[in-house]
Amino acid sequence: MARIFCKYHPDVPARWICRACQIPFCSRCIPQAGEGPPACPVCHQAVESLGAGNVIEPFWQRLPAIFAWPLQRIPLLFMLALSGLGLLVAFLLGDSLFGWLLGNVVLYAVFLKYAYVVLENTAQGHLDPEPITWNTIAEELELPFKQLFILFLIGAINNSLYRTGGGGLMLAGMFLTALLLPASIMVLAIERRLLAAINPIILIDVMRRIGMPYLLLWLFLFLLISGLNETSAYLYHYLPVAFAMPLDGLLGNYVTLVVFQLLGYTLYQYHEALGFPVTAEETAPAASAAAEAADEPLREVEILFHEGRLEEARARLQALIEQAPGNMACRERLHRLLLNQQDIPGLRQHSAEYVSRLLLHGKPSEALRVFTEAYRVDREFKFGDAKQRHRMAELLANNGQDRAALALLNNLHRDFPQYAGVPDAYRLVARLLSEKFNQDERARQVLDFIEQRYPDYPHLDEVRAYRQVIEQVAAQGK
Numbered sequence: 001m002a003r004i005f006c007k008y009h010p011d012v013p014a015r016w017i018c019r020a021c022q023i024p025f026c027s028r029c030i031p032q033a034g035e036g037p038p039a040c041p042v043c044h045q046a047v048e049s050l051g052a053g054n055v056i057e058p059f060w061q062r063l064p065a066i067f068a069w070p071l072q073r074i075p076l077l078f079m080l081a082l083s084g085l086g087l088l089v090a091f092l093l094g095d096s097l098f099g100w101l102l103g104n105v106v107l108y109a110v111f112l113k114y115a116y117v118v119l120e121n122t123a124q125g126h127l128d129p130e131p132i133t134w135n136t137i138a139e140e141l142e143l144p145f146k147q148l149f150i151l152f153l154i155g156a157i158n159n160s161l162y163r164t165g166g167g168g169l170m171l172a173g174m175f176l177t178a179l180l181l182p183a184s185i186m187v188l189a190i191e192r193r194l195l196a197a198i199n200p201i202i203l204i205d206v207m208r209r210i211g212m213p214y215l216l217l218w219l220f221l222f223l224l225i226s227g228l229n230e231t232s233a234y235l236y237h238y239l240p241v242a243f244a245m246p247l248d249g250l251l252g253n254y255v256t257l258v259v260f261q262l263l264g265y266t267l268y269q270y271h272e273a274l275g276f277p278v279t280a281e282e283t284a285p286a287a288s289a290a291a292e293a294a295d296e297p298l299r300e301v302e303i304l305f306h307e308g309r310l311e312e313a314r315a316r317l318q319a320l321i322e323q324a325p326g327n328m329a330c331r332e333r334l335h336r337l338l339l340n341q342q343d344i345p346g347l348r349q350h351s352a353e354y355v356s357r358l359l360l361h362g363k364p365s366e367a368l369r370v371f372t373e374a375y376r377v378d379r380e381f382k383f384g385d386a387k388q389r390h391r392m393a394e395l396l397a398n399n400g401q402d403r404a405a406l407a408l409l410n411n412l413h414r415d416f417p418q419y420a421g422v423p424d425a426y427r428l429v430a431r432l433l434s435e436k437f438n439q440d441e442r443a444r445q446v447l448d449f450i451e452q453r454y455p456d457y458p459h460l461d462e463v464r465a466y467r468q469v470i471e472q473v474a475a476q477g478k
């Protein structure tokens with residue numbers, strides 16, 4: 001009965017398992033698309049369902065929540081209101097037959113109908129109390145009477161067993177009927193048919209599908225109901241009947257809600273095994289749906305990456321980027337993969353385009369980071385057009401990455417003869433050479449080059465002035 005957890009999200013229960021790869025996946029890793037089990041991202045064979053029971057917290061770990069359930073506002077107020085009504089009826093109508101029918105049968109049927117609604121909502125995976133409306137109670141009010149009839153039938157069977165075979169036979173009968181009762185309540189809730197709820201073949205099938213935990217469920221219900229009987233005996237022993245009766249009624253209702261919640265939850269937990277459709281399909285914990293949906297295509301890539309299938313991961317990423325060129329998460333992932341593989345041609349092609357896009361999207365610091373990472377692997381790494389390189393060189397220089405800035409602007413005028421910003425860029429080169437690398441001679445050559453090559457450059461005055469400064473500094477140095 002131990003739960004299996006996702007290989008890639010160790011805190012999330014697994015929904016699927018690939019027997020070929022021996023990998024359990026959660027529903028975040030492989031979202032279900034359409035009918036039938038989805039394909040394993042690693043080997044592309046169909047995965048096997050681990051059952052919703054693996055994802056849903058088992059009922060035996062949820063007992064505190066199940067005990068606390070009837071004490072929440074809506075069910076608690078409803079139970080108190082019914083008790084109040086019961087007292088009122090007893091006070092006004094006394095011992096009349098009408099009073100007895102109203103107080104004991106009608107109010108109890110109303111309560112039992114509510115218990116069935118609780119069971120159904122819980123079985124659908126809605127674990128919080130839902131508001132009670134008139135329809136909640138009035139629709140299908142025959143359901144509780146079917147239940148009362150089943151209880152009456154059980155009593156009659158055991159009674160006739162006692163009369164034919166005595167106490168021993170009756171005890172055996174009680175044991176058997178008690179064992180079948182939880183299954184019977186669940187079947188009545190699903191099928192709504194009295195004949196189905198007393199059909200031993202159907203009931204045994206339900207028990208078989210739930211398996212050993214059914215015995216646990218039964219044992220728990222047995223202890224709960226014995227406890228209730230003991231308590232009610234104490235109440236009547238120590239309190240006057242006027243107090244004991246309403247308290248006993250309230251306690252009985254509380255236990256009924258606990259039992260029906262538990263049975264509903266068991267249906268929810270085993271809905272797949274029981275072939276019973278559920279509206280609120282298991283919600284994997286810690287999955288914020290919106291954030292998860294954004295990087296959905298990347299999950300498969302992550303899994304391939306974890307499994308060391310780097311070529312497949314890369315092909316998948318390239319296909320994703322082709323489909324959606326603006327998907328920066330995919331571009332980032334591919335960049336990381338190329339860095340990891342030290343793939344210089346890949347970096348020059350893909351990461352270069354990525355840096356350009358980041359600059360276009362107004363993300364200079366991201367662009368700077370990606371460039372720097374690629375530059376560390378590949379000293380010749382260049383990207384984009386002249387304007388982008390120029391911009392990046394400025395960013396690098398501002399960030400103290402002078403060598404990278406110089407490398408990026410190297411031969412800019414040959415790569416982009418038409419670029420009007422070359423003299424500006426080369427002034428930056430001259431400044432870096434002189435101030436950061438003490439290469440005054442080379443700086444002077446660059447400044448001379450600007451003067452000769454770009455006679456119409458509007459800032460030639462400044463170029464000349466800077467050249468003089470360099471010469472003066474050099475003369476002082478001698």
Ligand SMILES: [Zn+2]
Nearest residue numbers: 006009026029
């Ligand atoms: Zn997962």
Ligand SMILES: [Zn+2]
Nearest residue numbers: 018021040043
């Ligand atoms: Zn597989």
